[in-house]
Amino acid sequence: MSKPHLLTKTEIKEKYDGFARWYDVVEALPEFFGVRALRRGLAGRVHGKTLEIAAGSGKNFRLLPEDVDLVAGDISRGMLQIADHKARKLGMRPKYALLDAENLPFPDDTFDTVLSTLSxxxxxDPAVAFQEMSRVCKPDGRILLLEHGRSSNRAIGWYQDFRAESHASKFGCQWNRAPVEIARNAGLELVDVRTYFFDVFAVMEARPASS
Ligand SMILES: C[S@@+](CC[C@H](N)C(=O)[O-])C[C@H]1O[C@@H](n2cnc3c(N)ncnc32)[C@H](O)[C@@H]1O
Known part of the structure; x- marks a missing residue:
């Protein structure tokens, strides 16, 4: 598997600040062809005090249960501005946090649910981010993830490897990683894992790592 060039966090933040206005338009096709259904299945499991990490443009907001007490965090102010616009239209009032997923500004055992999708x-370093999710999640809470990574299909996997470098430098997205293995190796106790579209997408429910 080729290792794409890593963008710095500042570069990623600037990229997403720039993408923010177009993000929903660019993502409309995959959402229509199945990603939205995967989000819906995951969002329905959210409960209680919830942290959405890398909430982006707030695509999950309308799918969340009404009584959720939500903190929406992201490294990009531009993305959170779009999310806030969406929240107002929906009559939601989440709290927002500009944050780095790898260094969360919350004490241990704070949230009933930690949610993160396609992030x-x-x-x-996604392993560090998964460990942070684990740290801020209550011991009886849940970490809910929708991730994408390298396909088990030979042709698709080959293509992902072939284009990894240019895809990462354009979108800040490393699409040939193995998120299920990374989450497991980070210590998350995976209680439910389902994969879709030749294993490109993975929906995971996990308990935090036991300390
Ligand atoms: C592909 S978008 C996904 C957005 C949203 N979760 C969704 O499902 O549509 C990736 C998001 O991760 C955010 N992000 C990237 N690096 C981050 C970091 N280190 N900490 C927090 N957010 C980050 C970006 O700003 C962007 O909003």
Whole structure:
């Protein structure tokens, strides 16, 4: 598997500040062809005091249960501005946090649910981010993840490797990682894992690592 050039966090933040206005338009096709259904299945499991990490443009907001007490965090102010616009239209009032997923500004055992979708591909060190999710999640809480990575299909996997470098430098997204293995090796106790579209997408429910 080729290792793409890593963008710095500042470069990733600037990229997403720039993408923010176009993000929903560019992502409309995959959302229509199945990603939205995967989000819906995951969002339905959210409960209680919830941290959404790398909430982006707030695509999950409308899918969350109404009584959720939500903190939406992201490294990009531009993305959170779009998210806030969406939240207002929905009559939601989440709290927002500009944050780095690899160094969360919350005490241990704070949240009932930690949610993150299609995001670890952009984190320089996703294992550290998963450990942080684990740390801020209550021991009886849940970490809910929708991730994408390298396909088990030969042709698709080959293509992902072939284009990894240019894809990463354009979008800050490393699409040939193995998020399920990374989450497991980071200590998350995976209680439910389902994969879709030749294993490109993975929906995971995990308990935090036991300390
Ligand atoms: C591909 S988008 C996914 C957005 C959203 N979760 C979704 O499902 O549509 C990746 C998001 O991760 C955010 N991000 C990238 N690196 C981050 C970091 N280190 N900490 C927090 N957010 C980060 C980006 O700003 C962007 O909003």
């Amino acid at each position: 670890s591909c952009t984190f320089p």
